Amino acid sequence: MTRPSGLGPDEPDGAGGRERPGGLPEEPDRPDDVEDPGDLIAFSGEDAAGEDDERRARTERGRRGLVLLVAGASTALVAAGLAGAFTMCRPLMTPDDFEGKGSAPVVVEIVPGASAGEIAEALVRAEVVASTRSFVHVVEERGKSGSLRPGRYLLRKRMAAASALDLLLTPQSRIRKRVTIPEGLRAAETVARLAQGSGLPAAELSKILARPADLGLPAYAKDTAEGFLFPATYDIERSTTPRDLLRSMVRRFKRAAGQVGLEAGAARQRLTPREVVVVASIVQAEGGRDADYPKIARVIYNRLASGAKLEMDSTVMYGLGKHGIVASGAEIKRDTPYNSYMHPGLPPGPISNPGEAALSAALRPAKGDWYWFVTVDPRRRITKFTDKESEFVKYREELHQRLGQHH
Template sequence: MLVLRLKYSRNIWINMERDKSQGIRMRSKVAAALAITVTILGISAYAIREARKPAPIVDYAPNERGGETTIVIPNGASGDQIALILFNAGVVKSARAFFAAATRNEKSKGIQPGTYAIETRIPGSEAVTQLLERKRRLMVLLIREGERSYEISEELLRLDFSTTEIKRIFNQSIEVPGFGKRDAEGFLFPATYNLLPGEGIDSVKNRLLEKFQSVAQELDLESRAESLGFSPYQILILASIVQAEGFSESDFKRIAQVIYNRLELGMPLQMDSTILYALKERRIAVSSKDLQLSSEYNTYRRKGLPPTPIGNPGKSAIEATLNPEVGDWLYFVTTEPTITKFTKSYDEFLKFKREFKANLRAGRFDGEQ
């Protein structure tokens, strides 16, 4: 009985020792695993802290600046949009350089939409400063092809020129080299003009005239007009009608030929655009009452050309007038937007007019002028 108890006791002891040994090994493994976990967590925390640190801002140094460029900040542009505009224009080295500088500068909230003359390759803080300088902000005068002088005067009023200044240009004859004293209409060449703050009305007028003369010389207006049997001023009048009546360059060339054909046959031009000019209106069509208008611009009642251009034609309309497409057309009708049909036949002309009226009733011309 005693032997059995000893044997039993020894087995228990052996099992206990084995369990103790396994427990030590298990605790070692757990401790090692915990140590590895802590290390990994430590590395992860460090990596997260490093990742959260902002990357260094790439910026130009003050001595890296380049020449000037022109940028446009549209209405409603956000800070990051302005930053991207500046970056794409080569003003700042990175969008973040400007955005960070603007965030630090409370005055940056005063940056306005508009066109600016600004230096390139400058620090973000300098870009903020320059956008806040009034002298950097350009006034933009946009003259569209075919725009009339009174419409341009309204644009100049919007740019804070006085009524008195504007009248001095538009209500009096101006001296145009090669043309003598003329009404300003026709010589205010369509283009986009960046005006400097404080620039006077006379300077603006001279820039418009210089642009016109540059294009006139490029097109050899004087000699080509003479070869057609017209004066340069008459070509300008014709081109203004072509501009007002047409939608495309191909239309321009054909409309010019229609005018030449009618003049040659002694027919009245019968152009709606000349009547609408006298009425100071822009519409798709004229009424029977309009046709009775007593005006030297009524080319239904008066033969020949109106006394002045009826707008300010662009280069393509002037070129088309100097180089019309050969054809025997006497009539044309814009039957639907961008589609103009030409014919020599009066009956076909009446058919085109019916098409136009049907499309007008159907609303095809809604929004057109």
């Protein structure tokens, strides 16, 4: 059945949900015995006394005839009016779907987390598709709900919903590049990765990074970008500036901080939010697997509680501008604010940009008495934990032996 444009899916054919009349009903014959409508209007029960039966019969037949005549005329007028209104409104109704590939170009932005219905609404506002229903239908029909990605797209006005979906699924329609920042990079490394993946000048990114006040950092960051450039995948649009990109990384950190309950969790640990980020950055730098992160956090807290120095090689290497989780004897003896063999407590700031798993571990450490840990196999990310110094020495020798085999 062909459904008139503009009708809902559950409405029957015809205007207003009623069956459209195929034609006007024939007007009933006017009764011969109706002399004048005025006779009927003046008729009442009191006037019946003294009238003969023939008069009463003629009057009753006349009444029925006039009622039929008026009803028939009313039905015809209503039907004609509805049919005329439907014909007049038809050109003004929004079609359920456009046809073809569209006309004038238009840019549409899909925000992160938008549903197919919300995307359809944005497309309707931009005059890309005719209705939300047509777009959602083709998305569901093709099973593409999980394939629509955020970003800015170059589309065309008045497109068929299927054509609009095709462009949204075409990488060439997206007005941007994409860059992924892994967990554990330092700020300088993050800038280098951003410049390589986005095409934005590294010098400009570094210049913005040197002005932390422009980044929208949380107050507890104390104007330090290190630790607050959240590792994630970022879409780079043509209009994106270095400042826009770095600020988006800070916004993403704030969102993650809210999701893990950073500020409330820090209070439970009797730390500031910044100190939790410092712990998380060490966990990220030292850890091999996500499952080990809560145990590493517990080692850090056990050492802090006992008043012992952290003695983390990763902090030593950060202070020296080097990488690695194994510091040499000479490196351990070099004094920097980040040398946790020399200075008690946490280092003065984060040593990497942690991801959500490391932040969660810093807020919810595992339960245990571990005091040492050694990543005995860095390639396979195998870490062993102990509360006995003799076992720690054995694990450390196991690591040095393995590292010697690879050199």
